[in-house]
Amino acid sequence: MSIGVNFNTNNACNWRCIYCQVPNLQRGTAPDLDFALLEEELTFFLLSVTQGNFFDQFNVPVEQRIIKDIAISGNGEPTSLKPFAKVVRLIGEIATRFNLFQNSKFVLISNGSLLHQPDVQAGLHELAHYNGELWFKLDSATAEGRSLINNAKQSQERLLENLRIAAELCNTKLQTCMLHFKDKAWSAGEKKMYLDFLAELLKQRTKIKQVMLYSIARQSFQPEAAELNPADAEEMEAFAADIKALGYDVSVNP
Secondary structure, eight states: OOEEEESSSTOSSSOOOOTTTTTOEEEEOOOOOOOHHHHHHHHHHHHHHHHHHHHHTTTTTTOOOOOEEEEEOOSOOGSSSSTTHHHHHHHHHHHTTGGGTTTTTEEEEEOTTTTHHHHHHHHHHHHHHHTTTEEEEOOOSSHHHHHHHOOOOOOHHHHHHHHHHHHHSEEEEEEEEEEEETTTTTTHHHHHHHOOOOHHHHTTOOOOOOOEEOOOOOOOOOGGGGGGEEOOOOHHHHHHHHHHHOOOOEEOOO
């Protein structure tokens, strides 16, 4: 089981990925957070899971009664929350009371676009304190590809700098969604640029723990939904082999 913490209850994000499964997605940032309520709700839930009848109530098989991780993710970009570092510390403290990180991970799932901000960097410091990891979204290695897939205006220079910052502060993995859209997304040219980008990271000594490839498995609620097609397993495995040839650890989840 992965326990998700959603800061963006207003369905607001600074990007608009064409495969996003959040309905009524809007541009914006996370709303103000009630820290006392978060502590109360997360504590209650962890008590139910670790000492209560949660697994019995939902008929979870015995072999699956494992907390895989606590993941900061949700319906928008979580690092847009103010103050971000404070909430990472709070979640870490609560999980530690339950000895959760002895067998579970602390994960931040982010598009990485705000890592130049001091409070976000402080949050990564907190994440590293609990041996956590950042899953950094990289759906294209080109500015044009990110504009198409993520509706983001992110330069190559900013991407490289934010990845450098991330890798220096905590364990960082790349999370990449492979899909097809108008014969532009994940073309042969895009794949080559992605491999070239990974080679550049090696050259710059930016340490990436793993590249995680996946594809769309759930309904997108964006206007482009009808034109999206997932990458098939064979294509993804072939691309994973090219990435492994560079020396990276790769996982594939079609």
